[in-house]
Amino acid sequence: MITETMITPHKKLFNIGLKELWEYRELAYFFVWRDVKVRYKQAVIGVLWAILQPFITMIIFTVFFGRLAKVPSDGIPYPIFVYVGLLLWRYFSFGLTHASGSMVANANMIQKIYFPRLVLPISSSLIGIVDFFVASIILFGLMAYYHYTPNLMGILLLPVLLFATFMASVGFGCFLAALNVKYRDVRFIVPFFIQILMYLTPVIYPVSMLGEKFRWLLMLNPMTGIIETARGTILGTKPVDWHLLSMSIVVSMILFAVGIIYFRKTERFFADVI
Numbered sequence: 001m002i003t004e005t006m007i008t009p010h011k012k013l014f015n016i017g018l019k020e021l022w023e024y025r026e027l028a029y030f031f032v033w034r035d036v037k038v039r040y041k042q043a044v045i046g047v048l049w050a051i052l053q054p055f056i057t058m059i060i061f062t063v064f065f066g067r068l069a070k071v072p073s074d075g076i077p078y079p080i081f082v083y084v085g086l087l088l089w090r091y092f093s094f095g096l097t098h099a100s101g102s103m104v105a106n107a108n109m110i111q112k113i114y115f116p117r118l119v120l121p122i123s124s125s126l127i128g129i130v131d132f133f134v135a136s137i138i139l140f141g142l143m144a145y146y147h148y149t150p151n152l153m154g155i156l157l158l159p160v161l162l163f164a165t166f167m168a169s170v171g172f173g174c175f176l177a178a179l180n181v182k183y184r185d186v187r188f189i190v191p192f193f194i195q196i197l198m199y200l201t202p203v204i205y206p207v208s209m210l211g212e213k214f215r216w217l218l219m220l221n222p223m224t225g226i227i228e229t230a231r232g233t234i235l236g237t238k239p240v241d242w243h244l245l246s247m248s249i250v251v252s253m254i255l256f257a258v259g260i261i262y263f264r265k266t267e268r269f270f271a272d273v274i
Contacts (some may be wrong), residue, residue, distance in 0.1 A: 031123035050131040080142040095125030099173025151269035154234030167220040168252040171259030178266045222251040
């Protein structure tokens with residue numbers, strides 16, 4: 001007589017599996033630590049790459065958009081203006097890129113053992129927080145150079161902004177990760193999509209540059225309110241636009257919910273088609 005053992009996930013809490021994810025938190029930590037070591041192993045400049053990449057990008061944007069194109073920056077020196085936007089944008093794009101490819105990258109593990117598949121896109125997005133804090137060293141240097149003092153409100157709101165960015169990247173990343181399992185050309189679309197989306201996000205220009213007629217379109221982008229709030233509060237140049245920030249948080253929550261629900265509905269087939 002042959003006995004079959006079926007490994008199934010635990011009952012899900014709010015269809016997200018919070019209890020199960022908590023039980024596998026050490027696995028998520030392992031994935032994060034593994035990927036961090038792999039990224040910087042045998043690297044010539046190591047962790048300095050997390051600083052050089054946004055710093056060089058900031059210089060290029062400052063020359064072409066700040067000096068030549070004369071893009072306005074709400075009275076803020078353009079280098080520090082664009083660098084604040086780049087910090088949060090890089091965290092979002094990093095999380096989205098790595099979360100969307102996390103299923104295919106760990107195909108062998110998915111086919112052999114059971115664990116909550118959500119651990120993969122979540123841990124992939126968490127890795128970017130390391131680069132964010134390392135690259136923030138340049139921001140402190142720029143603030144000292146341009147005589148800006150970190151604002152208390154900006155420091156208090158930073159965890160909220162990072163968490164909203166995390167929700168947006170994980171939610172969208174989970175949706176794309178599920179699609180990528182079945183349609184492998186998604187991996188070619190994601191970099192192009194991120195490049196286009198950056199120009200639809202106020203990274204190199206302020207929201208005030210657009211008229212009221214088109215501003216509502218930017219508000220549908222969750223990174224709009226996050227980046228604008230970070231600039232205004234961290235640098236202390238303007239008060240918090242709570243309406244804009246709340247819109248970004250709501251959109252981030254919607255992206256997170258839709259992405260997780262779609263991921264959960266399709267994850268049972270991952271091992272068969274990946």
